[in-house]
Amino acid sequence: MNPSIESASLRDQVVLITGGARRVGAQIARTLHAAGANILIHYRSSTAAATALADEFNHARAHSAAIHPAHLSNAEAPDELVAATLREFGRLDILINNASSFYPTPVGQITLPQWDDLIGSNLKAPLFLSQAAAPSLAKQRGLIINMIDIHALRPLKGHPVYSTAKAGLAMLTRALARELGPEIRVNGIAPGPVLWPEGDMDEELKREIIEKTALKRHGTPRDIARTALFLARDASYITGQIIAVDGGRSI
Numbered sequence: 001m002n003p004s005i006e007s008a009s010l011r012d013q014v015v016l017i018t019g020g021a022r023r024v025g026a027q028i029a030r031t032l033h034a035a036g037a038n039i040l041i042h043y044r045s046s047t048a049a050a051t052a053l054a055d056e057f058n059h060a061r062a063h064s065a066a067i068h069p070a071h072l073s074n075a076e077a078p079d080e081l082v083a084a085t086l087r088e089f090g091r092l093d094i095l096i097n098n099a100s101s102f103y104p105t106p107v108g109q110i111t112l113p114q115w116d117d118l119i120g121s122n123l124k125a126p127l128f129l130s131q132a133a134a135p136s137l138a139k140q141r142g143l144i145i146n147m148i149d150i151h152a153l154r155p156l157k158g159h160p161v162y163s164t165a166k167a168g169l170a171m172l173t174r175a176l177a178r179e180l181g182p183e184i185r186v187n188g189i190a191p192g193p194v195l196w197p198e199g200d201m202d203e204e205l206k207r208e209i210i211e212k213t214a215l216k217r218h219g220t221p222r223d224i225a226r227t228a229l230f231l232a233r234d235a236s237y238i239t240g241q242i243i244a245v246d247g248g249r250s251i
Contacts, residue, residue: 009233011036014089016081018042018072019099021050023195027221028096028228033057035229039065040085072099072125078132092136094232097126098147102197104158115161122165130176138183145228146173148188148242150250170242177240185239187231192246194219214248
C-alpha cells in the first residue's frame with residue numbers, strides 16, 4: 001500500500017478501541033494510526049503495553065494517542081470511555097469493540113461467573129458501549145466495528161458460552177446496523193486462525209486447524225487490521241455485514 005495515501009486516509013478521525021494495548025487490538029490501532037487517525041486505547045490491566053503503544057504513536061505524531069483504563073463489566077465504563085475520548089480529541093468517528101474474554105467452559109463445569117464474564121465482555125460491553133457512543137458517532141456519520149469470530153457460526157468444542165456470546169454479537173452487529181442507520185455504519189470482522197491463544201496449545205491441534213483452511217496457512221493480525229482499515233476508509237456503502245478473515249476455514 002502506498003504509504004503517502006495510507007497516511008492521509010483517516011486524517012483527523014478519532015478511533016476508540018477496546019482491548020487495544022496488545023495482540024490484534026494493538027495491530028489494528030497501529031494500522032489506523034498510520035492511516036492518520038487519532039487513537040484512544042482502552043485497556044484493563046495492560047498498563048505498560050498501553051503506555052508504550054501511546055508513546056510510540058505520540059512520538060510519530062504529537063497528541064495523536066491517549067489511554068484510558070476501564071473494567072468493561074462496570075456499568076459506568078461505557079460513558080467514561082466515550083467521555084474520555086471526547087475530552088482528549090473532541091469527537092468520535094470509529095468505535096472498535098475488540099476486547100474479549102476467551103477460555104473453555106465444558107458443559108457440566110460452567111459457572112455463573114464464567115457466564116457473566118464471557119457474555120459480559122463479548123456481548124454486553126459492545127452493546128452498551130455502542131449505545132453510549134452512538135450520539136457522538138452519529139454526528140460524524142461514523143462506524144462501529146465488532147470483532148466477532150468464525151465460531152459465532154460454527155461452535156468451538158469445549159467453548160459453548162464463548163461461542164454463544166459471539167453468535168449474539170453477530171446478531172447485535174446486524175441489529176445495530178438497522179437501528180443506527182443511516183448515520184452510523186455497523187460491521188463485524190470474524191477472524192479465523194490469525195493468532196493462537198495465549199498459553200500452551202498443542203502443536204498437533206495447530207496443524208489440524210491450519211489444515212482445515214482453504215489456504216493451508218494461518219493469517220496474521222495485519223490481515224485483521226487491513227480489513228478494519230478497509231471498513232473505515234473504503235466501505236462507505238457497507239453496513240450490517242460480517243467479513244470472515246479466516247483463510248477459508250469457514251467454508
